[in-house]
Amino acid sequence: MRKIELRPLPDPKPGVGQLVIIGGNVTGEGMSVDIQRNQDEHFLQANGVWGSHPFKFQLPELQTDSDGNQTAVVDKxxxxxxxxxxHATNMARFYGPDGAELGRARVKLARDLISSGALGSTPSLEASATLNTPEPPTAPPTPEPPTEPTTVEAGPEVTAAEPEPQLESKTGSRRWLWVALAILLLVIIVGVAAWFVLASRDDEPSENETAQELQQEAEASEPEESTENEAAADNTSVEATEPRPAENAPVLAVAPCSLQRMDEQKELEFIQACTAADGETAAMTLDVIDEALANEHCSIARRLYAHEALNGDIEAALGYARQFDPEQHSPSTCFPAPDAETAIFWYETAQGIDSDNTEARQRLEALQE
Structure with missing residues (x-):
């Protein structure tokens, strides 16, 4: 399969969409899907959080749309x-009834999707009118002209009839006033609803602006450096400037990206300190990745590959793609098997950084045949 899109239904509903499988060979029922985000390689769970273990969502029977693509309706x-x-990058993997993987591709979100949190907060115009338009108060009954005392007959009939048109005029004015207020409220409600829908839409990056999309994705997924890490980095620099006895370990042993730190710190803590280290060049980062692979720090290597590639380092993008490319793959602890779909994604990332890159273009043509 070439691509997976999550689109709204033809009749959009908050929290509901349809997975559209483009260029795939999957049909029938009994299928399931898991979703993994590239940021930390965690999987979406049933309760909406991301965990380290895959979770398969059961899909309804696939339907064929007007373009010949297979679709499945999914909920919130x-x-x-x-x-x-x-802006995050998510990968969907599809499985058959027997649990065998049928294919995978990156999930692209349509701009018109609405989360379930919008349910009830953007009522339709008809519902708004029903719920919010105030009803005009019931006019008091028109008093019947008195029949007694008979002295009324002595007065001119015009005088007795004068109050009725005045009351009619006041009642008509009130009704027009309520109608005007109702129309004004409807206009306000429609304006608020339109603003809410427009504000809730996220601008989708275009197909031709891959580099800009990847840059936004890197900014959205890049972890913020904590104050404690800044203090640790400052302390390291201070220690590096102080004179040390000759028998002390060299400064490189305690550098933020050193193997010693890799062994001592938690993965996320190491990634934050290493990527924020002053003077850390792209070439040095690739050396750190090689050292992580050699010492089987697989998650650190994968995260550094993705971080550098999404921040515009074409060598990191190509290097990560080669790890999955069936023609260039070398089995290892961190990359035990090739994966053509993942290789395509990272070659496309490299091509987004440099559209004239020969290796990325040639490998994409070969893998997409």
């Missing part, structure tokens, strides 16, 4: 978590 379990960070 999948729609809401993906809309929380629309």
């Amino acid at each position: 379990q999948i729609v809401d978590p993906l809309l929380e960070n629309p």
Whole structure:
């Protein structure tokens, strides 16, 4: 399969969408899907959080749309978590009834999707009119002209009839006033609803602006450096400037990206300190990745590959693609098997950084045949 799109239904509903499988060979029922985000390689769980273990969502029987693509309707379990960070990169893997993987591709979000949180907060015009338009108060009954005393007959009939048109005029004015207020309220409600829908839409990056999309994705997924890490980096620099006895370990042993730190710190803490280290060049980062692979720090290597590639380092993007490319793959602890779909994604990332890159173009042509 070439691409997966999550689109709204023809009759859009908050928290509901349809997975559209483009260029795939999957049909029938009994299928399931898991979703993995590239940021930390965690999988979407049934409760909407991301965990380290895959979770398979059961899909209804696939339907064929007007373009010949297979579609499956999904609810807020999948729609809401993906809309929380629309610029993140997510991979969907499809499985058959027997649990065998049928294919995978990156999930692209349509701009018109609405999360379930919008349910009830953007009522339709008809509902708004029903709920919010105030009813005009019931006019008091017109008093019957008195029949007694008979002295009324002595007065001119015009005088007795004068109050009726005045009351009619006042009642008509009040009704027009309520109608005008109702129309004004409807206009306000329609304006607020339109603003809410427009504000809730995320601008989708175009197909031709891959580099800009990847840059936004890197900014959205890049972890913020904590104050404690800044203090640790400052302390390291201070220690590096102080004179040390000759028998002390060299400064490189305690550098933020050193193997010693890699062994001592938690993965996320190491990634934050290493990527924020002053003077850390792209070439040095690739050396750190090689050292992580050699010492089987697989998650650190994958995260550094993705971080550098999404921040515009074409060598990191090509290097990560080669790890999955069936023609260039070398089995290892961190990359035990090739994966053509993932290789295509990272070659496309490299091509987004440099559209004239020969290796990325040639490998994409070969893998997409």
